[in-house]
Amino acid sequence: MARKETTLRSLPHLRRVRSGVAALSDEAIAVAEAIADYAEPSLREFRSADRLAGFLAAHGFRVTRPIREMPTAFRATFGTGRPVIALLAEYDALPDCGRKPGQWGHGCGHNLLGTASALAGIVAAGVLARLGKAGKVVVFGCPAEEALHGKVFMADRGAFVGLDAVLAWHPAAVTQVKAAGGAAMDSLRFQFRGRTAHAAGGPHHGRSALDAALLTDVAVNYLREHVEENARIHCVISSGGTAPNVVPDKAELWYYIRGRDRKQVDELRRRVVLCARGAALATETRWRMLIETCIAERIPNEPMAEMLEALLRRCGPPKLTPADRRAARAVPSGKDYATGIDPPRVAAGRASSDEDNVSWFAPLGCITVACVPKGTIAHHRDYARAVRLPGAHKGMLKAAEVLALGAVELFLNAPLLRRAKAAAQ
Numbered sequence: 001m002a003r004k005e006t007t008l009r010s011l012p013h014l015r016r017v018r019s020g021v022a023a024l025s026d027e028a029i030a031v032a033e034a035i036a037d038y039a040e041p042s043l044r045e046f047r048s049a050d051r052l053a054g055f056l057a058a059h060g061f062r063v064t065r066p067i068r069e070m071p072t073a074f075r076a077t078f079g080t081g082r083p084v085i086a087l088l089a090e091y092d093a094l095p096d097c098g099r100k101p102g103q104w105g106h107g108c109g110h111n112l113l114g115t116a117s118a119l120a121g122i123v124a125a126g127v128l129a130r131l132g133k134a135g136k137v138v139v140f141g142c143p144a145e146e147a148l149h150g151k152v153f154m155a156d157r158g159a160f161v162g163l164d165a166v167l168a169w170h171p172a173a174v175t176q177v178k179a180a181g182g183a184a185m186d187s188l189r190f191q192f193r194g195r196t197a198h199a200a201g202g203p204h205h206g207r208s209a210l211d212a213a214l215l216t217d218v219a220v221n222y223l224r225e226h227v228e229e230n231a232r233i234h235c236v237i238s239s240g241g242t243a244p245n246v247v248p249d250k251a252e253l254w255y256y257i258r259g260r261d262r263k264q265v266d267e268l269r270r271r272v273v274l275c276a277r278g279a280a281l282a283t284e285t286r287w288r289m290l291i292e293t294c295i296a297e298r299i300p301n302e303p304m305a306e307m308l309e310a311l312l313r314r315c316g317p318p319k320l321t322p323a324d325r326r327a328a329r330a331v332p333s334g335k336d337y338a339t340g341i342d343p344p345r346v347a348a349g350r351a352s353s354d355e356d357n358v359s360w361f362a363p364l365g366c367i368t369v370a371c372v373p374k375g376t377i378a379h380h381r382d383y384a385r386a387v388r389l390p391g392a393h394k395g396m397l398k399a400a401e402v403l404a405l406g407a408v409e410l411f412l413n414a415p416l417l418r419r420a421k422a423a424a425q
């Protein structure tokens, strides 16, 4: 990383980008707060998608919605011709992250994520229009990241074809370039069908689907001894019968299988399927597998990572006041905000994100920006609380600044874009 000094062409426009972000900061914070209030589940983000698409339309973007049969997905476009630079926006919430038990909340900060990506698009479009250059800014409204569905489904249906580069970010406790992605993953449901019977009066007439499910997982537990150390196989019994005195004729296991790449996950899936087949044979039940989603490994892109690293260093981390830091005491698990910029993250994470699938269509560059205090528990109500504080809003505006400048850079720097595209092959 950073083996050579990246020559930046967007820096003369930094002041314009900063003033563009500042001019819309109140409006953007209102959008982020509204989406935090809506706190809508994956694939039901109707009001959140409306709000973001409306924000973009009010600033000159043409909005197409729904796209690719997904009612809460949208594509907002500004400009004409090439290159086409895209930004990814997310806006779904999580269960049990609200103020009261059972309430939904933004435990992953997607209220900030979607808003900053949209704001970055608006600001980059403003610079592009002033320069009178050809090119398109496209902001994708991507639903259901938490369910790992949105971008997989969109990619599958060609939504990301024809892009020259893609920029993305995620709120976090640290500010850094995310030069590596997450794990490749399959989300699979194994459904078993047996024959019900009175569990005491006539158990010999029954064929238990629950037995098949349990045997499958026992076999998978033995399998774990013989897989590579990095593999992750985890499951829940999503259906297992209703009463002990009724032989269950239906049962379902829901597995996540994770590995370093698609090849490893495909092989792990083959072996988990053998466990299910063996269990069904032993219990005289039928089985089928439903594929919920498939995440591929990220194709890393060094030119994009180098560009974002240089821009991040130039823009600097979010500037927080003592009052912002005091406000963070409201987050029980939080400590203090990170104040610097960490070196780029180059090791692949163990969790998975559907944004990695987008890297197979165009060069992908990602950053994280410190929006929550260090130690804040993710996918938790503490996080949902932290992403509404002034420090979070400052992080969001900083992300928009860096991403907008990144988009401007990609419009102005054809050699860089060429290198990025070559690296994505």
Ligand SMILES: [Zn+2]
Binding pocket: 108, 109, 110, 145, 170
């Ligand atoms: Zn997230």
